[in-house]
Amino acid sequence: MTTQSTGYAFPFFSTIGRRGEAFFTHLGKYCSLMWWMVKNLSNAREYSGNIAQQMVLIGNNSMLIVVFVATFVGMVTSVQSAYQLYAWIPRTVVGSLVIKSVLLELTPLLTALVLAGKVGATITAELGSMRVSEQVDALEALAFDSISFLITPRILAGIIMFPILVVFGDVMAVLGGLFGAVTISHISAAAFISGMKSSFEVWDGVFGIIKATFFGFTITSIACYQGYFVEGGSEGVGKATMGTVVLTCLAVVVMDFVLASILL
Amino acid sequence: MILIENIWKQFSGKQVHRGISFDVREKETLVVLGKSGGGKSVLLKMVIGLIKPDAGRILVDGKNVVEMTYPELRALRFKFGFLFQGAALFDSMTVGENIALSLRRHADFAHGEIRDRIDYALHIVGLDNVQHVMPSSLSGGMKKRVGLARSIALTPRYMLYDEPTTGLDVATADGINLLINELRSSLGVTSIVVTHDIHSAFVVGDRFAVLEKGETLMTGTREEIQNSDNEEVRKYINSSISPSESGHA
Ligand SMILES: Nc1ncnc2c1ncn2[C@@H]1O[C@H](COP(=O)(O)OP(=O)(O)OP(=O)(O)O)[C@@H](O)[C@H]1O
Numbered sequence: 001m002t003t004q005s006t007g008y009a010f011p012f013f014s015t016i017g018r019r020g021e022a023f024f025t026h027l028g029k030y031c032s033l034m035w036w037m038v039k040n041l042s043n044a045r046e047y048s049g050n051i052a053q054q055m056v057l058i059g060n061n062s063m064l065i066v067v068f069v070a071t072f073v074g075m076v077t078s079v080q081s082a083y084q085l086y087a088w089i090p091r092t093v094v095g096s097l098v099i100k101s102v103l104l105e106l107t108p109l110l111t112a113l114v115l116a117g118k119v120g121a122t123i124t125a126e127l128g129s130m131r132v133s134e135q136v137d138a139l140e141a142l143a144f145d146s147i148s149f150l151i152t153p154r155i156l157a158g159i160i161m162f163p164i165l166v167v168f169g170d171v172m173a174v175l176g177g178l179f180g181a182v183t184i185s186h187i188s189a190a191a192f193i194s195g196m197k198s199s200f201e202v203w204d205g206v207f208g209i210i211k212a213t214f215f216g217f218t219i220t221s222i223a224c225y226q227g228y229f230v231e232g233g234s235e236g237v238g239k240a241t242m243g244t245v246v247l248t249c250l251a252v253v254v255m256d257f258v259l260a261s262i263l264l
Numbered sequence: 265m266i267l268i269e270n271i272w273k274q275f276s277g278k279q280v281h282r283g284i285s286f287d288v289r290e291k292e293t294l295v296v297l298g299k300s301g302g303g304k305s306v307l308l309k310m311v312i313g314l315i316k317p318d319a320g321r322i323l324v325d326g327k328n329v330v331e332m333t334y335p336e337l338r339a340l341r342f343k344f345g346f347l348f349q350g351a352a353l354f355d356s357m358t359v360g361e362n363i364a365l366s367l368r369r370h371a372d373f374a375h376g377e378i379r380d381r382i383d384y385a386l387h388i389v390g391l392d393n394v395q396h397v398m399p400s401s402l403s404g405g406m407k408k409r410v411g412l413a414r415s416i417a418l419t420p421r422y423m424l425y426d427e428p429t430t431g432l433d434v435a436t437a438d439g440i441n442l443l444i445n446e447l448r449s450s451l452g453v454t455s456i457v458v459t460h461d462i463h464s465a466f467v468v469g470d471r472f473a474v475l476e477k478g479e480t481l482m483t484g485t486r487e488e489i490q491n492s493d494n495e496e497v498r499k500y501i502n503s504s505i506s507p508s509e510s511g512h513a
C-alpha cells in the first residue's frame with residue numbers, strides 16, 4: 001500500500017526514499033535552527049547569562065573522564081609502538097610516534113567520542129524533558145527567545161570547552177606515554193623526550209584544537225536539535241537521547257576524516 | 265479584546281478544531297468548557313502564538329496573532345500571563361528564581377524590589393517561605409500556584425488560565441477563584457479560563473464558550489447556557505455539576 005501511494009515500485013526503494021526524505025527534512029530543520037541562532041548572536045543579553053554555567057557543567061562533568069581516557073591512551077600508544085618496532089630502530093622513535101598520533105588524532109577523537117555520550121546525551125535529555133513538560137513553551141510565554149536562551153549558550157560552551165579539554169587531554173596523554181615508555185617498555189625518559197622533540201610541530205597541536213572546536217560544535221548542536229524538537233513524552237526523550245549518542249558519534253568520525261583531508 | 269475567528273487545526277491527520285469562534289471582551293473573564301482532548305490547551309497556546317492554526321484569525325487588540333513576526337509576538341506575550349496546565353515550572357531553578365527570571369529580564373527592578381515582588385506574588389497565591397525550594401519537592405497543587413505567581417508577577421493585561429483549580433482542595437481552589445476575580449476587578453485583567461470545574465467556572469466566569477467536536481457549540485452568559493435548549497450544552501452543564509466531579513476533574 002505504502003509502496004503504491006508513495007510511487008515507488010519496490011518496498012526497498014520506498015524505504016530508502018522515505019529515509020532520505022526524513023533525513024533532508026531533519027537537515028532542513030537543523031539548518032534553520034542553526035541559522036536562527038547565528039542570526040540572533042548579536043542579542044548577547046539573551047544568552048550571555050547562561051554561558052558560564054554551561055561551561056562549568058561541561059568542564060565539571062567531563063574533565064575527569066577526559067583526563068583518565070587520555071592518560072591511558074597515551075600509555076597504550078607508547079607501549080604498542082615500542083612493541084611494533086624492530087630491534088634495529090632507535091627507541092627514540094616511540095616518543096615521536098606518541099606525540100604525533102596523540103596530538104593529531106587520538107586525543108581529539110577519543111575525547112569527542114567520550115563526550116558525544118556524556119555531554120550530548122545530557123543536553124538532549126535536559127532539553128527534551130523541558131520540551132515535554134512545556135518548560136520551553138513557558139519560556140516563550142514569558143517573552144524569552146527559547147533558542148537563544150537554551151541552545152546558544154550550550155553550543156558556545158561546547159565550542160569553548162572542547163578545545164580546552166583536548167589541551168588537558170594532550171598533556172595527560174603525553175605524560176601517560178612517557179610513563180608507559182619508562183615503566184613497561186624500558187625506554188629512558190631522555191630518549192622518549194628527545195624523540196618527542198625531534199618530531200613535535202606546533203601545527204599538529206593546533207590541528208587537534210581546530211578539530212576539537214568542530215567536534216564541540218557538532219556534538220552540542222546535534223544534541224540541542226534532538227532535545228529541542230522532542231515529541232512523544234518521556235519515551236520520546238529516551239529515543240532522542242539514544243539517537244544523539246549514535247548521530248554524534250557518526251558525525252564525529254565523518255568530520256574527523258573530512259577535516260584531515262582538507263587541513264593536512 | 266480577543267477575537268477568535270474560525271480556527272482550524274489538525275495534528276498529523278487528526279482534526280482537533282473545526283472552525284472555533286468566540287470573542288473575549290475587555291475586562292471580562294471568559295470560561296471555555298469542553299471535553300478532555302478537545303483542543304482547549306492548544307487553543308490557549310494559539311492565542312500567544314505558541315502554536316499556529318491551519319486556518320482562521322486570532323485578533324488581540326485588533327492585530328492578527330497568526331500573522332505576527334517573532335518580535336511582534338514577543339511584544340504581545342509581554343502583555344500576557346499564561347498558567348500552564350502542568351504548571352511548567354523550570355525544574356533546574358528554585359521557586360524564587362522561577363519568578364525572578366522574567367522580572368530580571370523584562371523590568372528594571374532593584375535587587376530588593378525583585379525579592380519583595382517574589383514574596384508578594386507567592387503570598388497572594390497562599391504560599392510563604394518556599395522561595396528556596398526546588399519545584400520537584402512541591403505538590404501538584406503547590407506547583408500550580410507557583411505557576412500562577414510566576415504568570416502574574418509582571419502584572420499582565422491578559423491572563424490565560426489552563427485549569428487553574430484542578431488538583432486543589434476546595435479551600436485553596438476558592439482562594440484561586442477569588443484571586444482571578446480580584447485581578448479582573450482591581451487591575452482590569454481580561455482573561456480566558458479553561459476548566460472542568462463547573463463550580464469554579466460559575467464563580468469566575470462572565471461569559472462561557474462551550475466547545476464540542478472541534479466547534480463552538482454555544483457562547484453566552486451563565487443564564488443563557490443554563491437555559492439553553494441545546495441538549496448537548498445542558499448535558500454538559502448538568503453532568504459537570506454533579507458533586508462527585510466538582511473540585512476534581
Ligand atoms: N504538539 C502537539 N503535537 C501533536 N498533537 C498534539 C499537540 N498538542 C496537542 N495535540 C493533540 O491535540 C489534541 C487536543 O489537545 P489539548 O491538550 O488541547 O486538549 P485539552 O482540551 O486541553 O484536553 P484536557 O482537558 O485533557 O487538557 C489532543 O488529541 C492532543 O493529542
Ligand SMILES: [Mg+2]
Nearest residue numbers: 304305349426
Ligand atoms: Mg488541556
